[in-house]
Amino acid sequence: LEKEIAAKDQRAHEQQKFYPDLSGEIAGAVSKRSEPNLDRDFDTLDEPVWVTVKxxxxxxxxxxxxxLFPTQGNQSLLRNWDLWGPLFICVFISLLLHSSEGKMGPHFTEVFTLTFFGACIVTLNIKLLGGTISFFQSLCVLGYCLLPPGAAAVLCKVLTFASEQSSLLFVIRLLVTSVGFVWATYASMAFLAGAQPPRRKALAIYPIFLFYFVISWMIISHSH
Structure with a gap:
């Protein structure tokens, strides 16, 4: 028995020579990264709050x-979904389109509710058509793709404050809003197209098209 135990210890010692211990401090490696990697999970238990927020x-x-630069087949936005960006954009657009007392236009809660529940309805349609993504993944993509319409809303506000209302100004605002609408629709389909059944892509694209069209129409109608 003693000979067998000694032989096992000898084999374990020889294996350690070929397979050294590779364990290390994960938190230290996380703190040295300068750029975020969307394909990795983060351990935030042993780091300062500001590092996590940053x-x-x-x-x-x-x-x-x-x-802003969508590419077909890039699924990083789906694999690492979050709702912080969509929440920020929805609040930002709602504040831009919010009408003060005595002026015609939607209120903050109306714009925010329409944006949020509109995204939920589009997501429900995707799931009912057999989409292979989760509910929150779809909300993440639809929310982040509101960035171009949000930028269009900012430009429309700047153009409105810069000069008085005119036909030329309306045409410029219409062009800016149209670019934001097309950009948002194209970007969302770049992420969601691969998750749709091939024979039902048209049924999935139409609600997305309608969702961004309604948001863009609100921007061109109430950004003055």
Whole structure:
């Protein structure tokens, strides 16, 4: 028995020579990253709050970059979904379109409710058609893709404050809003197209098209 135990210890010692211990401090590796990696999970238990918030903001900014420069087949926005970016954009657009007392236009709660429940209805349609993504993944994509209409709303506000209302100004606002609408629709389909059944893509695209069209119509109608 003693000989067998000694032989096992000898084999274990020889294995350690070929397979060294590779364990290390994960938190230290996380703190040295300068750019967010959307394909990795983060351990935030042993780091300062500001480091966590800063990394989350960088991650949201990286996802905004994916929307501004969408590419077919890039699924990072689906794999690493969050609702912070969509919430920020919805609140931002609602504040821009909010009408003060005595002026015609929607209120903050009306714009926010329409945007939120509109995205939920589009997501429910995707699921009913057999989409292979989760409910919150779809909400994440639809919310982040509101960035181009949000930028169009800002430009329309700037144009409104810069000069008086005229036909030329309306045409420019219409062009800016149309670009934001097309960009949002194209970006959302770049992320969601692969999750739709091939024979039902048209049925999935139409509600997305209608969702961004309604948001863009509110921007062109009430951004003055």
């Amino acid at each position: 990394r989350d903001l960088n991650t949201v900014g990286a996802k905004f970059g994916l929307v």
